[in-house]
Every structure is written in structure tokens, then in C-alpha cells.
Amino acid sequence: MENSTIKNQEASLSAGEFLEKKVQRRSFLRYAGAGAAGVVLVAAGCKQSNYNPDDPENGFGPGISLGTGDVAILNYAYALEQLEAAFYTQVIATPFTGMTAVETSLLKDIRDHEIAHREFFKAAIAANGGTPIKNLTVDFSSINFSSRASVLGTAKAFEDLGVSAYDGAGYLLQNATFLLLAGKIVSVEARHAALIREMLETNSFLGDQVDSSSVNISRTPAQVLAIAAPFIKTKIDPSTIPA
Template identity: 55%
Template sequence: MADQIIVPKEQDDNVMLSPKGLQRRKFLTLFAGTAATAAVIAGCSKDSNNNDGINLGSGDIGILNYAYALEQLEAAFYTQVIMSQYAGITATELSLLTDIRDHEIAHREFFKNALGAKAIPGLEVNFAAIDFSKRDTVLATAKTFEDLGVSAYNGAGKLITDPVYLGLAGKIVSVEARHAALIRDLISNGSFADNTVIDANGLDKANTPATVLAAASGFLKSKLNGSNLPTS
């Protein structure tokens, strides 16, 4: 059963397995034949006309592909960090960065398998601007990726309709936050949760997919199209 939840043949089947999905189906039934159906469909198809780039898709599957894209980016980055280690890397740093690489690969492969046939293809990255031989550059980029990843998952939570997927995103985002704090401490001890990332209410950031995808685009040769992702 859980297998089906994660590797759906049809997105609608998948959605219907959850309590919310059942509610949604009820609504769709209710609305069939009313003017609302036409309006809903019209509202959706307007966005679908934009086919520029790799389309992440819509609904929960779109959000999972969005997460898959970010994990691909992070995994590729740390793989390169370990392959071409910066000058003066300490044994401790190498050990911790290797752990992070493995976590990101685990996340990437998990999403790939979870999405199955609905997964976007492997992405081409663009790390031309990153000097992997320099500690400062590598850690600054890592900080960007980790803080961005945390804000992406935090912002995507409300866009997810299936509680199982929300739970999975929650299991991953706290690990990304652990990474973010470590990387920040490696750059400057004590900056794990400073006021550049945590506000006066003690809250981390939450960013929309549009903001995150724009920030990630500079590190990707592949162009991502998030125009069908949910926005509320």
C-alpha cells in the first residue's frame, strides 16, 4: 500500500489514498457539471501553456520534483567538493562534508525512486563560477545551498496536500538545517542561526518555489519550469 502511495501510477490515484485526497475527489464529483469546473480547468490550462524548460509538474508530484531538483543540485555540488578537495581541508571537515554528500545523495535517490516514472530527468549543473580549490568559496556556496534548501522545504510545506509527503519533507528539512548550521559554524563559529537567517520571532526563512528556482538557476545548465507548481 505504502508503495503505491510513493510510486503512483496516476497522480489522482495517489491523491485519493490520503484523507485529503478523498475529500478532493468528493469535491470534484460535486463540481462536475457546474460552471466551476470550467473555470477551474481554464485557470489551470492558462499556466500549462508555458512549456519552456523541464516542467516540474503540478500538485504534490510537482513539489516532489522541485525537491528532487534541489537535492540533485546539492548532491552534485558535494560530490565535486569531495572529488576536488579544497586546499587545507582538515580531517574533520572532510569527514563531515563526506557525510553531507552521502545524505544529499540519499535524498536525491529517494526522490528519484519515490517519483518513479514521474521524475524529472537528471539535471545538468553549472559550477563554472565555483572555485573548488578554495575553502572560502566552497563553504560560501554550501551555505547558500543549505540555507536555500531549508527555506525551500519550509515554503513548500503549505503547498503539499498529502500528509505522508509533508512528513517526508519534514524528515529531510531538519537534516538540511543541521547541515546549514554546521557549514555556517565552519565559516564563522556561532553563526549557525544568526540574524541574517533567523528573524526577531526566532523563525527561519520560508521561500516560494519561484524565489528558490530563480536563485538555483545560476547553478544549473538545465532550465527548470515551475509554472505549474501550486502557489497556495
Template identity: 65%
Template sequence: MKTETNLETGGVNMARRSFLRYAGAGAAAVAVLGASSCRKSDYYPPTDTSTLPHIDIGTGDIGILNYAYALEQLEAAFYLQVIATPYSGMSSIETSYLTDIRDHEVLHRDFFKAAIGSAAIGTLTTDFSSINFSDRTSVLTAAKLLEDTGVTAYDGAGYLIQSADYLTIAGKIVSVEARHAALISNLLKAGSFADTDQIDQNGLNKSATIAEVLAGANGFLKTKVYATNFNYPKV
């Protein structure tokens, strides 16, 4: 089974004009922030990455948008593969759920590409060789990992966004990602839609740093995504 995927292929033909309109032409005018936007407690000196194949997300709001774009590319590619090669015994309701999630992730991916414009990172190539796409548990476990990671990523990087418009749209996207995460978790284990692995004792979703998220996401990518201006990789 082919598990290496170019994320621009196999797209879904969906009307997305109203969704993309939110981005408008504002992306080109986003204020660029320095590395000082990071909290001092988050600082880790970057390692030398010059000899490694990688893409860097950049700085400021554009960097955070590219960070989200990278994660949405990864999720879109995963669900495109899931629907293209359904696992054994996939029920009609599961097909419906996973197709809806695929469509949302493709919309999110395309939104960020349009919003960032010429400053967007390139198309990423995935490596899903660790996932058995013919096995339900393998697919849903990977889906849970990706969805939970996406939610914690948005929650962990939200404070870095300076544009009120982009902060608003990030909040709307992470809300959808959280719905995905809850559904996938419940498909794996009934009643686990808001389990303690993601929700803390105060009823708040857990968050993760850019370094933590990219360290995991890069396991599914051929060319790694770095955020040196946000101190990843770290030593």
C-alpha cells in the first residue's frame, strides 16, 4: 500500500469561497514579529539545522499561520488516504464521519494556503508507513493522535498570534478540530470523548508547545518542519 503522499494530490472538489473570503488580502499585510514574541520561559537555543532537509515556518503571525498550515496539510493527507483506502469493515456511518472530517481538513489546509499567499511554506510530503490503513484500530489510533495534537497545538500557540482576525479564525478552526478529536476518541472507546488524556482537572483542554508538537508531527513527514524563530529544534 502506498503510504508516501504528496499533499497537493487527490484534492476534494468543494465550494469554499465563503470560507476563504475570511482571509482576504490581509495576509500580505500581517505585522512580522521578532523572536522576542516568545515568552522567555519558552526559549531554547536552536540547533544547527543547515545540513538537514527541512522547511522553516518563518516569524511572527506568518510563522504561526505556516505552523497551522503544516499541521492541516498533514491531517488532510491522512484523511484523504483513509477515504481512498478504507479500512476493513468500515461502516457506512464511519465512512460518513471520516469523509466529513476529510472535507473539513482540506478546507482548513486550503484556507491557510490562501491566507498566507506567497509566504506559505511548500507542499509537504508525508510518510505514513507506520500506519496500517487496512486496520481500523491502527487508523483510528493515528487519527486520535493527529486530532489531539492539532487541538493542543492551537491552544499552545494561540498567545503568539497578534492579529485579532487571525486569532478569531484560529479559535473557530480549533473548535472544529476539538469536535473531530472527541468523535474519533469516542469511536475508539465509548465515553472517552472528553477523557483525562486531553482534559485537565479544571475542565480545560491541555496544550502543547511548538517544539513538542513538531517533534511528533515530523515523525510523519519526509522533509521536517522547523520553527527556529520560535526555538524549535531545541537542545
């Protein structure tokens, strides 16, 4: 799926359906999909990004603007959710060798969550007077979608990166409603990360998601986009994200 442009070809799930859905305790992922009100985004260890758009070591360089204020943060999250939604859509479209019925069900749940997250941010940006970044181009050529190890290893990396991204920027949101909803979404992403770890190795659900003080690891937008650069070919400029 090299350099393919993301298209909204998946069954659309509205933000309202996702965020208002009752908790279903029949499965881990259905519970995660409902989110938990009151989740606090961890900001410990976050520092202002010294982003230089002309520094080639950033790995992404100058690119499209995310907007300003809360819109910039929402667009940043929207870009990451587009990446994850595209990844899991491909995983389900081309199942890895030996994918079991249980694994298929769980990965479909994660896919649906990521689509819901993506659609929420798209709607929230527009409702807040911003322009959602679109036609994000991804490159999954380094992923072997027929290999369980490659797919789940990439899923683990994406989920961990997403959690650290929310923890590194979510607290900057000024709109209390957006902050609450971002808190719900990051709690879902953390459950995704834990589940993927369990699929890779039993009883490894916590792994290295926290530091030595049991505080969630966080990354600045510049750090996150640099890590995601091999998979997101569209150039993104994070310099307008509040610090």
C-alpha cells in the first residue's frame, strides 16, 4: 500500500455514535470503545518543542499548516488518527497468515475505534472554524501485512506513539469539552496498546508504556511526527501547535 492516499471508504461511524455508545462489557475492546469520563491527560515531562522547519534532521521538514490554537492540536491528532485508521483498514482487508477469528474480531474493533476517532476530529475541527487536513498520504511499504509479527509489531508502535502524542499535547487544549473528549480517546488508545501487547505476549499489557515513576511517557509533536515520518509522506509543520 505504498504512497496511497487515504480515502474514507470504510463504513463511517459518527463521533456521536462512538462517544455516546453504552458500555458493552462483553469484550475488552467494546468497553474501551466507550471510554471513561474524567480521564486526565498526563503532562509530566513535556517541554516546549524547538521545531526548526529547515532542519533536515527533523525527518519531515516544512509542510502543510495545522492551523492555530485548539485547531492545530485537533488537526495534529486528526493526522495520527488517519494514519491508524488506514493501517487497521489495510490489516483487515489483507489478513496476515493464520489470523484467527478472535484476532480478526479484536482488530476489527480497533479499526472501528480509529475510524470513529478520525471522524470525531474531522467534525470537531470544522465545527471550531478550522480546516481539517485531508488527503494525507501514507506509505506502508515497510510493513509485511502477511506477517503476524510485522503487523502486530507495527500496531504496537502506532498505539504507543499515539498515547505519547496525546499525553504530550492534549493538555494544551483550551476548550474544556475537547479536553474531556481527548481524555476519553487517549484512554481507548492506551487500551489498544495494552491489548496489542497481550496479543504479542501474554501478561505484557503494561510493558514500557510508563517511565520508572509509573508516569505515562509523553512526546512533543515534533518528536511524534519525526517518528511517524516514514509512514506519513505528507509533510506536516507542527510549529503552530501551542506550547
